[in-house]
Structure formats: structure tokens, C-alpha cells
Amino acid sequence: MLFSSISYLLFLPPVLLLFWLLPHRFRGALLLVASYYFYMSWIPVYGLLLFVLTLVNYFLGMAIYSARTKCESQLSEGQPTEASEVSRRAARAWLWLGVVINLSTLSYFKYTDFAIASWNKAVAISAPWLHLNVQTMSFPLQHVLLPLGISFFVFEFIHYIVDVYKGSKTIGNFIHFSLFAAFFPSQIAGPIKRYQDFIKQLETARVFSSRNLELGLCLILQGLFKKVALADNLSPIVAQGFSHSASLGFAESWIASLAFALQIYCDFSGYTDMGRGSALMMGYDLPDNFNYPYIARSLSDFWKRWHISLSSWLRDYLYIPLGGSKCSMPRRYTNLFLTMLLGGLWHGASWHFVVWGAFHGLGLIVCHTYEHLLSVSAGPISSALKGFHASLPGKAFSMLATFFFVLVAWVFFRAENLGQAFNVLSAMFAPHAVSTWLALDLERYPIMAAVVAYSIYRLVWDRREEIALKLPALVKEAMAPLWPARVVIYLAVFVMATGLAPSQASPFIYFAF
């Protein structure tokens, strides 16, 4: 079920109504049923996978907690270190078992065909030299269908068992634990939640607030606009650009890449907005995933603003366990590179995602090295550079340079394979074809109107307090919309978004991950 579909429009209101009508103790069960219905409306059998994984991780969490607390109590009671060591090892074994189960499940569904295809290709390439029989050494593809949201809920489970191992409490209530993974507003494409925050909210009775309801509705409308008016109108332009990659002209290649940068942001942040809005209408606060990523002034800044819940997960559960930044510089950079490489692979089972991750990894290494050199050197060049970066042109330059890097990296991300990515990049940097403008069919989609409308909205909304200050009190009071006027505004936004939506809706990009 897509957030931007009629099905969801019919699904959410009754869930909300029931949620607020039911007493607190039944709300968890209601949300769980609703979440499984939401999930199983796609392929029902994958609901079973989610349930089994939930069950396994629930008991693993219990086992880890039990072994860990036993170890702690043995230590506090001054028992022999051997006994506590056994308990500690047991906790660790349970943890590893959990990590292996979760990653194996993810690997099976996500990477089986990738591994087979890569193996087959390697066999085919090396066959002439190694005298291999390609027929006997190749395997047929399994065509495993990827369950929606598996990458997200598997990461949530890993976070849970790791945190329990590290000393956090378990979730005793099975319904709450199931809901942690299945909660429909964040089920398919995140944000990747932290259970400590989420369970606290589940346990506390939510108080009905019309303000939260309205804020949630606003977020849903904002997300809907980003998705259907912006991302869905950009999607065919990007698709046309990348599918004609071999004959793409200079301007077209840049337009296609820029369009994708905008599309992926609007698509993903639109989804997050709708998810957060839906949760907020029930009084739950989900973490935000984006904070104006394209105004980042460095690559590390970009990763603090883009897909925040994933980058913080990668930091906490991959980069830091690998040694993080508390080790030698080469090791630190290796950790950084590995983290980004695996982050790339997490996005999709394909080499172009790996290259995208590696590209970002290398970029981050260069960025960190530059920042390090700037901080340790004290010469005139260093001071001049520091001054430049602090100045307005310097900030603009950093922003543009970061965006430029991210844009180039997106080409690897969007392309269907490395060949296509290199075609687009060669058209961007070494143009060989004349731009015809025809391939992109720009006129067909009302994208410019949507961009202008959204830009005006952002400019006004982000400066609403400054604008309000400049208005006379009487005007301000007369203009402050009361509820019927606000309903008019929301309806107008809904009609605008629907009007701008193309006839063919595109699925959310991150549903594929």
C-alpha cells in the first residue's frame, strides 16, 4: 500500500478513529493488526517472514538480556570470573547468532541473485584462462522477490539485540516489540527507529491533540506534494534520460542527473514526511530523516543531513564497532571506506551501488584529510583557506562543491548498471552527442510549476515568523486562519498536488531497498 494511494486514504482515517476511540491498552494491538494488514496488502506471505523474524529476535533479546544480567549479577556478587565469563560468552554467542540470522535473511532475499550473477560473470571472464567449463560452474538465478522494507526492519532488529547486549533493557511486551518492527508509518522505508525512544512512546498513553492531528496532516500533505507533484513528474524525465544514456547530449545528461537528485530527495523525504505525519496524528514522534541535505557544506555534513537514521545506524553499528575514529589514521579511513561501501551495498544488490558507496567513502576520506590538514597547519595558506571557508562566497563554494560531488555520485546510484552510469558521466563531462532536448520530453510534465509552487511555499514557511513580525497586528489577527480557513488551505494543497500528479504514479524509490 502506497502512502500516496487511494487505498491509504481509505486505510488511515478508520485506523485513526479506532485508535483514538480505544483505550490505551488496546491501541497497540490495533496498530499491530493495522500494520500487518498494511504490510500484507502487498504479498501476504511475507507477513509471515516479518512475524517469524520478530519472534526470533524477541527471544534472542530475552536470551541476551538473561545471559547479560546473569553475568552482571555474578560480577556484583563477587563470584569467580570464570562463571561470569561463561555468561558473558553466552550473551555474546546469542548476539552473534542474532546478527547472523538477521543478516542471512537479508542476504538471502537481497543478495542471492547478485552473488550468483557475480559468480557467473567471474566464471565467464576467467574461463578462457583457467580452462573452466562455464556450463557446469554457473548457477541459474533464483529470482527471489525482495520483501518490502526488509533492509529497514532487519537493521532495527540488529540495533535492538546489540543495544540489549550493551546494557539496554529488553522489550517485555511482545505486541510492543512486534510493533517496533511493523509500525506501518515507518515499516517500508524507515526511518530506522531506535527502540528506546519508540517503546517509551508506546508505553505512554497518547493524549488526543487536535494540534498534533493538524501537524500530522500538514506533514502528510507536504509529503504528498513532494511525492506526486515533484518526484513522480521527475521520474519519467530521469527514466528517459538514463535509458537513452548512449545518445545523451551534454545538457540532457545534466538535466537528467539534476532531475534525479531532486527526484530522490522529494521521493524519499516525501515518504518520510507522510510516515511521520501519519504517526504524529496518533501522537507518535518518528525521527526525521532529512535536514536540507543539498545545502550541506561538506560531505560529512551531507551525511548528517541525508537519510539521518541510516547514517547514524551505520555510524553506531558499523563504523564505531570497526574502531571508529579512535584509531590510527589509515585504520580510521579504512573503517570509513568500508562503512560507506557496505552502506552502498545495503541500498541494492548491484555493483553500481557498491561504486556509489565507494565513491562517497573516498570523498569522505578526502574531506576528512583536508579538514585535518586545515586544523593542524598554521601557515598563511591555511589561515587564508580558513578565512575563505568562513566567508559567504566560501560557504557558497563549499555548498556547490558538495552538491556537485553528490550529484555525480547519484549517477552511479540511479543507473541500472555501471555501463549506463559511465555513459551518462561521459555525456556530462565529455559530451559527444548534440543535445536535442527531445529525449527528455520536458514539456509533458508540469514539473516547473510544481518546483515554483514548492519553492514559494518553502520560502514563505521558513520565514513565516519574520513575515509575521512585519505585518500590522490587525492584519496578522485577521489573516491568522481559523479552522474552516485552514481546512480550505489543506483542501487547496490536496487539489494542487493531485492536479499536478502525472497519470502514472511511480513507486517509492526506497521501496526497492
Added chain:
Amino acid sequence: MPANTELITKESAAALAPKAGRKPAPVLRIAFLVWQTAIYLTLAVFLLEAFFYLARVGDSEHTRPDRKVGYKLFANKRITQRKEGFGCFKLNSFGMQNDEVPVTKAPGVYRVAVFGDSYVEALHVPRKSNFLSVIEERLRKETGRPVEVLNFGVSNYSVAQDYLRYQTLGRQFKPDLVIQTFRVEEIGKLLPVNTTNLLFVRPVYFADYDGHIKYDDTCVRNYYLSREGKRMLATDWLREYSRIWGVIGLMRENWASFSETVKPAMSLFKGGAAAPAATFTLPTDETRKNYANCYWYMMDAQLAAFARDCRADGAQFMLLRTPMIRPGMNELTDNPTETALLAKTARKLNVPLLNLDQDYRSFVGVITDDGTNFSAGGHFTAPMHRWVGERVAAFLLQERLLEARTADRQ
């Protein structure tokens, strides 16, 4: 709308409660509420209409009910079509998908009137790229004389409606040549269908075995009396001028297609199987053949009457059979019985027939299309329009239709 939201909890809810103070009288408050809502509503409507106008959104409604022909195109309305391609045009003052054209023909001008359905209407490509423009361009170039090709196409029109359109609109332009396009399975539109979908509201011509035809508009009258028909008539002004209404129309369409998809599931709850949709379909090739053989006399009579009227008005009449792909499918559709019967009628009426269906099959060598020539909805793409236009122009030149006409006039 918020970028960062502040969550309301039990504790903060109390703090947010409005503070007591002097409030205006309830009547004043209600008056203010009404006044403000009206202002916001007016502003919203105005801004949305202006925005949609500039964005060319909500322009797709192009037909209005018509008592005589069932439905026809709006006059002077700007249409923006984004499905299956892109086209943005202003329909002319006669309700034609054509540039403005004077009724009186300038001396020396050769006028071609093309009748047919959405293939002729050609909303999916720019006007300059449709096959009519290609014919005009080619004929002008080849003959060196002024040629005007007029577009009388309307979505989903039947031959009977084309004939009616000729009578009510086309003949006043005094065309020198009338081309009746004939898509595969035109015979499916011969019989009246009671429907609430405007694009299926068709008057019909019944015929006896002697070839006399009788106009029957029962379905149109029924439509006008139906709830949907009344709604259409009541909202005619909005459909013509309001882009917001156009968007609401799209929402209704989306809702209708969504309802269709969930109907089977809903019927399970109601305890019965889903009722089949009340549309006219010919399920098998055998049925198609039998149907064509059985009802062709009606088509024959209509075409004969149309050709007779054209000749009486001093125009030549020609049949054009275009290739067709069913919407959403990739395979060329054909009905060999219909093709044979059409050829027989053309011979009987002594009118030229250009069958592009066969030509297209030989041209592409396969019976499938990968989207290069036909859109996903089954309409011509710009390259296909060019292909059709060039072949029609070549046929007209080859058959010396323009020369014959010039000789007649002399």
C-alpha cells in the same frame, strides 16, 4: 507546514490550553469565521485556477453532451493532454481540433475534411506533428497549391456520429475531399448502448435491407435523463472554464478505476460474485466474424449515405483504414472479415480505400509494437503520425484525387 514538529503530550497539552481573556461576542465571532472562510475560499479558488492555468493542468476535459450527435468538442477551449504523450491546443471556434479556419474557402484552395475518432483527433501529439498536418504539408509541397486539411475527429466517435458531424458541421466548409477513417472494429459501435459514460453516448443509424437508414437517439435521450447526464449538463460551464473542476474530474476518474479494482474484493463481503461491467465487447474471433457478417448491412448503408451526401455536396469520398493496437496491449488488432467487407463496400460505392493496416504489417514485419509507433494507450506516436500522413498524401497523389477534383471544377 512544519519541518520539525513539536509533540503534544499530556503535560504540554495543559500548558498549551488557551488562556482566559475577553472574548468578542459569539455573533461577531461567527461572522468573522464566515467572513474569513469566504475570503480564504475565494483566494484559494482564484489562486488555484490561476496556477492551474499557468501550469496547464486540469485542461483535459474536451467533450460536452450534444443532443444530436451524443457529444462534441468544446469550442474555443484550451486542451492539455498529458496521457500517452503531450499536446496542448486551443480547439477552434467550431469545436474542432484545428487552427481557426474560415467557413468560406479561399479561391484555389483544396480542402480535405478528415472524420474519425481519437486517432484523427490526435490529442497526444503536437498539432503540427499529427498526420493531418503531415498530409497538408506534403500535398502543398508536392502540388504547389494551397491545401487545407480539416480535423473533424472526436474521441470514440462511430461512423454514424462522423456522418452526423458532417451534416451538422463539416459540410458548411465545402470540402473537396472527405476522408472517413475506419479503425478496426468500428462495427462494435453500430448498436446503441445505454451508458453513463459520455464518450459512449452515441446516436445510431438503423438500416433496413434496402439500405435506408433511420436515425435513433434513444441512448442520447436516456443519457440526458440519467443522473450522470444531468450532472454533466449542470456542470457544463465548470467543465469548460474551471481547471479545478478538471482536476476534480481526474480525481473522479482515479476513484472510478480504483473502485473497479476493488469491486471483486468488495463483492466477497457482499456475498456474491462481482457483476460484469456493462460494456459492449466481442469476446472471440468467431463472434467478431459472425457479428461483422450479420450487421455489416448497417455499416454499408451508413457509408453509402455518407458518400452520397458528400457527392451531392460536390466532394469526393474516401475510406482510410488505420492500423490499431488495443489500449494497454502490444499486438496489432485485425478483423479480416471486417476488412474484406469494407473493401467490398468501397468497390460497391466506387470510393478509394487505403488500407494502412496491411501496409503497416508489411512495414514493421511483426504484429507487435514495442511502444515506438503506438503509445501504451494504443494511439499513434509522432513518428507513426508522420508515417500515416506520408502514406495518405502519397495515396492521394497516386490516385490523382486532387487533379481529378481540379478537372471537375474546370
